[in-house]
Amino acid sequence: xxxxxxxxxxxxxxxxxxxxxxxxxxxxxxxxxxxxxxxxxxxxxxxxxxxxxxxxxxxxxxxxxxxxxxxxxxxxxxxxxxxxxxxxxxxxxxxxxxx
Amino acid sequence: xxxxxxxxxxxxxxxxxxxxxxxxxxxxxxxxxxxxxxxxxxxxxxxxxxxxxxxxxxxxxxxxxxxxxxxxxxxxxxxxxxxxxxxxxxxxxxxxxxxxxxxxxxxxxxxxxxxxxxxxxxxxxxxxxxxxxxxxxxxxxxxxxxxxxxxxxxxxxxxxxxxxxxxxxxxxxxxxxxxxxxxxxxxxxxxxxxxxxxxxxxxxxxxxxxxxxxxxxxxxxxxxxxxxxxxxxxxxxxxxxxxxxxxxxxxxxxxxxxxxxxxxxxxxxxxxxxxxxxxxxxxxxxxxxxxxxxxxxxxxxxxxxxxxxxxxxxxxxxxxxxxxxxxxxxxxxxxxxxxxxxxxxxxxxxxxxxxxxxxxxxxxxxxxxxxxxxxxxxxxxxxxxxxxxxxxxxxxxxxxxxxxxxxxxxxxxxxxxxxxxxxxxxxxxxxxxxxxxxxxxxxxxxxxxxxxxxxxxxxxxxxxxxxxxxxxxxxxxxxxxxxxxxxxxxxxxxxxxxxxxxxxxxxxxxxxxxxxxxxxxxxxxxxxxxxxxxxxxxxxxxxxxxxxxxxxxxxxxxxxxxxxxxxxxxxxxxxxxxxxxxxxxxxxxxxxxxxxxxxxxxxxxxxxxxxxxxx
Numbered sequence: 001x002x003x004x005x006x007x008x009x010x011x012x013x014x015x016x017x018x019x020x021x022x023x024x025x026x027x028x029x030x031x032x033x034x035x036x037x038x039x040x041x042x043x044x045x046x047x048x049x050x051x052x053x054x055x056x057x058x059x060x061x062x063x064x065x066x067x068x069x070x071x072x073x074x075x076x077x078x079x080x081x082x083x084x085x086x087x088x089x090x091x092x093x094x095x096x097x098x099x
Numbered sequence: 100x101x102x103x104x105x106x107x108x109x110x111x112x113x114x115x116x117x118x119x120x121x122x123x124x125x126x127x128x129x130x131x132x133x134x135x136x137x138x139x140x141x142x143x144x145x146x147x148x149x150x151x152x153x154x155x156x157x158x159x160x161x162x163x164x165x166x167x168x169x170x171x172x173x174x175x176x177x178x179x180x181x182x183x184x185x186x187x188x189x190x191x192x193x194x195x196x197x198x199x200x201x202x203x204x205x206x207x208x209x210x211x212x213x214x215x216x217x218x219x220x221x222x223x224x225x226x227x228x229x230x231x232x233x234x235x236x237x238x239x240x241x242x243x244x245x246x247x248x249x250x251x252x253x254x255x256x257x258x259x260x261x262x263x264x265x266x267x268x269x270x271x272x273x274x275x276x277x278x279x280x281x282x283x284x285x286x287x288x289x290x291x292x293x294x295x296x297x298x299x300x301x302x303x304x305x306x307x308x309x310x311x312x313x314x315x316x317x318x319x320x321x322x323x324x325x326x327x328x329x330x331x332x333x334x335x336x337x338x339x340x341x342x343x344x345x346x347x348x349x350x351x352x353x354x355x356x357x358x359x360x361x362x363x364x365x366x367x368x369x370x371x372x373x374x375x376x377x378x379x380x381x382x383x384x385x386x387x388x389x390x391x392x393x394x395x396x397x398x399x400x401x402x403x404x405x406x407x408x409x410x411x412x413x414x415x416x417x418x419x420x421x422x423x424x425x426x427x428x429x430x431x432x433x434x435x436x437x438x439x440x441x442x443x444x445x446x447x448x449x450x451x452x453x454x455x456x457x458x459x460x461x462x463x464x465x466x467x468x469x470x471x472x473x474x475x476x477x478x479x480x481x482x483x484x485x486x487x488x489x490x491x492x493x494x495x496x497x498x499x500x501x502x503x504x505x506x507x508x509x510x511x512x513x514x515x516x517x518x519x520x521x522x523x524x525x526x527x528x529x530x531x532x533x534x535x536x537x538x539x540x541x542x543x544x545x546x547x548x549x550x551x552x553x554x555x556x557x558x559x560x561x562x563x564x565x566x567x568x569x570x571x572x573x574x575x576x577x578x579x580x581x582x583x584x585x586x587x588x589x590x591x592x593x594x595x596x597x598x599x600x601x602x603x604x605x606x607x608x609x610x611x612x613x614x615x616x617x618x619x620x621x622x623x624x625x626x627x628x629x630x631x632x633x634x635x636x637x638x639x640x641x642x643x644x645x646x647x648x649x650x651x652x653x654x655x656x657x658x659x660x661x662x663x664x665x666x667x668x669x670x671x672x673x674x675x676x677x678x679x680x681x682x683x684x685x686x687x688x689x690x691x692x693x694x695x696x697x698x699x700x701x702x703x704x705x706x707x708x709x710x711x712x713x714x
Contacts, residue, residue, distance in 0.1 A: 010643035048330075048676050049295045050288045051639075053237075053648055062439050062651035063633050078568050078593065080289055085245035088292060095294035 051075045054096035068093045103711070135306050150432035158428035158445040162401050164421050165192040165229070165410035167384055171201065171217035178217065181413060182224050188418035189425040192227040194282065194383065194410045199236040199265050204239060206261070210271055218276055229319065229410075230273065232266055232305055233283040234290075246292060254292045255301060262301060270312035277489045279317040280309055285349055285386070285491060287323035295645070299339050303631065306342035310649065324386040325354070328371065328611060329673040330643065331380070335372040346373060347383040354395045355457045356440060357533060358606075364526040365611050365673075372695055381408040392505040393457075395484065399453050402429045403523040405444050419485030423509070427451055431521045433472075436465055437534040439503060452510040454503055454508060458534075461504035469513065475499055479513035484509060494676040530607045537607040543699035548573050548580040552560055557608045563601035563678055570597045574692075577625055577658065580690040584684050598685040601640075601678045604698055607625045609672050617668040617701040622682065624705075625692040626657030630677040634687045636663075640680035641671045651686070660694060666701065 009097045021033050063071040069089035075086050084092070131182060166185050168195065170178055185190070185193075195217060203209050218228055234252035237712070241257035256262040270280070282305045284290060286298045302320055309316040320343035323332050331346050334626045350359060366380060373380065382401050394415055401409050402424075403588035436440045438458030444451045456462035466478040480500060481491040483506045491508040493500050501508065530537070538544050544557030555561060560582065565572055576584050587595040620638060627634035638649040649665050672679040683692050 005212060043256065048177065048287055048327065049645060052645060057220075059649075059654075060651070062637055063631070064686045076288065078596070081288065085247075087244045088246060091244065092294045092297075095296050098296075 050092055050096075051079075052096050053093060054098070104553050109609060110425075110493060117678070130561050134555065139477060157431040159402075159405055160407075160527055161425050161428055161444075162382070162398065162406050162409040163191045163193055163227075164398070165408055166190045166192045166413040166416050166423045167410050169198075170195050171198075171213040173217075178220055182220060185413060185416055187422075189422040190226070190416055192408060192410070193221050194229040194231060195221075195279070196234070197230040197232055197269055199233060203236055203265055204267065207264075209268055218273065219435075222276060227279070228273075228277045229279040230269065230277050231281040231284050232269065236261075243508060244496075246671075247605050250292060253290050255297055259300060263304045266305045266308040267312060270309050270316065274313050276314070278315065279319060280305070281319040281321060281346070281347060281383070282306075283321065285321055285324050285383075299342075302339060303342045305610070313335050315503045317344050318342060319345045319347045319381065319383075321383055322349065324349045325351035325676065326359060326671075328362045328366050328373070328674055329643070329671045329675050330645075331366065331373050332611075332613070333644070334373050335376040335378055340372075340376050340378070343378065347376050348380050349383055350385040350389065350397050351384050351677075352387045352389045352393075356400060356455075357457060357529060358441075358551075358674065358693070360400050360403075360421065360524060360529045361526060361610065362673075363400060363406075364524060364529050365689070367404050367523060368526060370489070379407050381410070382406055383410050384412060389415075390505075391415065391420070392507075395424065395507050396455060396457075396505070398424055398446075399427075401438075402427065402444070403432065405429075413519070420483075423484040425452075427453070429523070432524050434532060435503075437469065437532065438462055438463065439464065441561075447601065448511060450511070450513055452509045452513055454501070454510060455505060455507040456503040457505065461502065463493070464501040464503060465537050466492075466499040466501065468495060469501075471512075472513045478510060481508050481510040483507065483602045493540070526610070530610075533607065535648050538605050540608055541700075543697045545695060545697040546602070547695040548582065549694065554580075556635065559603045559604040559605070559698065560601060560696075562605060562619055566599075566621070566678070568597055568599040569601045569681065571600050576706035577660075577690045579660070579692075579694040581625070581694050583692055584690045586687065586690055588623055596685075598683060598687075600682040600693065600696075601681050602682075602696065602698075603674065603678045604672055607701070609670075610710070611673040612669070613671050614669045615703065616670070617666060617703060618670055618672075619666045619699050619701055620680070621662055621664045621695075621697045621699070622693060623660055623662045623695045624654060625687065625694075626659055626661050627654045628656075629689045631656050634640050634684070634689050634691060636664055636682050636684045636687070636691065638667070639669055639683050641678075642667070642669045643671050644669070646675070646684070654691070668701075 002030070050072065053063065053068050053075070056068060056071065057066055057067045064074065066074065069086060072093055073084050073086070073089045077081060127207060157258070168181070170181070173181065197214055202211060202214060221228055235254050237248070237251040239256035239258070239261050240246055240254045244254065246254045279312045282302045283298070291298055306318050309318055320334060326348050331348070334343060334346070336338060365371050368374060382397070392416065394411055398409050426446045427448070429442065430445050430450070431443040433441040433443060433452065435454060439454060439456050439462050440450050441454040444453060463609070466475050470479055478501060479492055480488040481490050481501055483491055491502050493502045501510070538557030546555050546558050546560055547552045560571075571585065572583050574581055582600055584600065585595065586599040607620070622636070633656075635651055635653040637651045639646055640649065647665060652663050652665065655661055682693070682696070
């Protein structure tokens with residue numbers, strides 16, 4: 001009888017342990033599902049290429065008295081609410097100028 | 100009941116006949132009016148004409164329905180369940196990301212397990228696989244660019260050879276199992292933090308690596324989004340067309356079927372280099388979420404324009420309609436009136452008309468309007484895909500009517516061969532179906548809010564005032580009704596800053612000009628009250644090389660009204676991003692009051708990019 005009771009206790013403890021270990025794994029699996037099912041890794045969003053500021057004069061009215069990378073950053077922020085980093089903006093402006 | 104040929108559109112008003120219900124039925128082919136009379140005269144002639152028309156109509160294959168999902172990122176059990184559901188719904192191909200971060204988490208350390216499992220599971224279901232190369236490995240981004248950590252996947256590799264190595268390894272690993280490869284997902288300004296030229300270098304590099312391993316590889320080059328036909332045309336008319344076997348398109352979620360059909364019609368026409376370069380266009384998805392009804396409409400349109408494949412997010416695939424529509428082979432089209440689409444297909448049971456209305460509130464079409472091609476019994480069985488027979492039919496005052504709304508209705512048992520025209524609707528067919536009156540193609544288009552009758556004549560701003568930076572106001576000023584900008588330049592005032600006035604010209608006046616039709620834009624505004632060189636503008640416009648600025652134009656000081664004329668020789672005006680041009684005054688220290696804007700076409704040889712004062 002005592003043995004049976006001990007067996008039940010052991011089974012209960014092991015069962016709880018399995019449940020505790022399995023729960024996060026299941027939750028993680030569910031999270032993966034939510035993140036991935038039908039969802040592309042790179043989410044399509046409507047927007048085009050970055051504005052071409054290559055033909056503008058910098059530090060003039062047409063660039064709002066900014067540098068061209070600065071003006072590009074302002075344009076992108078206005079349209080997409082995303083700030084390009086300064087080095088990124090410089091690189092893109094250089095590309096746009098065909099250099 | 101009148102069957103009106105498209106070629107007769109310019110005779111409207113004088114000779115156009117309408118049904119008692121007000122609906123007109125048109126066929127896209129210029130039907131000889133004599134033929135219409137014959138249709139009414141004798142049954143034998145009807146059958147003869149039907150046979151002749153049927154002989155010229157050949158049904159084309161339906162686009163393969165594909166799903167887009169990250170199968171490799173799903174647990175095994177969920178993978179199996181999802182694949183079973185998709186195959187049961189009629190899906191025959193999958194498009195999946197081959198996340199560079201997953202397969203090469205550290206430089207030269209490749210691990211393929213998850214993607215192997217996914218590809219093999221899909222192939223076991225006889226699904227054709229398209230792998231999307233990207234997003235970018237975060238370790239491959241130059242730290243000096245200071246890209247925020249969570250955005251690095253949208254950046255590009257510092258060293259193109261590292262990217263090429265990943266592509267080559269992927270091509271070798273999946274050779275024989277995967278034949279179609281897409282280069283990045285919707286590479287636009289948000290999903291690709293780089294210049295267009297940098298993206299094209301990534302494409303060329305991937306094409307080089309893929310071909311070196313598998314010369315038969317299909318290389319899919321996606322456009323930036325929203326069915327950007329101008330960009331597709333640019334790729335196909337540039338050296339980069341050699342890097343591209345297939346063009347990928349994302350459907351614009353904001354547009355209705357008319358706008359999408361127009362883009363399809365242009366891409367399919369000989370005026371666009373996509374058609375002349377013989378590049379197939381696959382639908383890769385939409386630029387953002389769209390409704391089930393829109394997916395159906397878009398699938399039917401893609402089928403009409405011969406797109407071989409149609410991918411949508413896996414969650415959007417619905418057996419109730421996908422399994423039905425994927426059996427329909429396109430053969431022709433009809434017109435049942437403004438706002439109503441009626442495309443003709445065939446399946447094993449015979450001709451099927453898929454009809455829907457893109458007008459608000461839907462459209463009721465009396466069964467009698469279909470009299471030459473259908474008997475009332477056939478119409479009474481009309482239903483939406485997966486719906487009960489007759490579910491799209493209503494009785495109204497003892498009359499049987501088709502109840503058409505955004506969800507396509509299928510009508511079977513029609514003798515469509517008598518009136519349907521083979522081939523997809525041409526640009527002029529699509530434009531002729533638009534409900535409002537078309538502007539005179541030879542006259543200028545304009546906005547003048549001081550005009551009480553139709554202040555917007557072929558040029559539109561009111562529908563674009565919800566766009567970012569474009570919340571301008573109509574206000575009475577100095578005796579005239581004007582458009583007024585609202586510029587704010589202080590810290591934290593970006594949300595209030597509205598320095599742009601957006602415009603769209605009517606597509607029937609000009610669309611996808613390809614630099615062949617220069618225009619002049621004349622802006623009438625009040626002089627600068629703050630003095631010289633305090634108020635100015637330029638025009639940001641859809642050109643043949645993407646959006647670009649016209650030269651800056653100062654507005655002279657004064658309280659009188661001044662006119663400035665800007666000539667633009669290289670316009671595209673293909674509704675890219677939903678508008679054709681915007682007036683930009685950022686850089687001014689005061690707002691502008693604009694009383695009218697006029698756009699006129701110029702002879703091709705006289706134009707150049709120039710801005711000058713008209714007086």
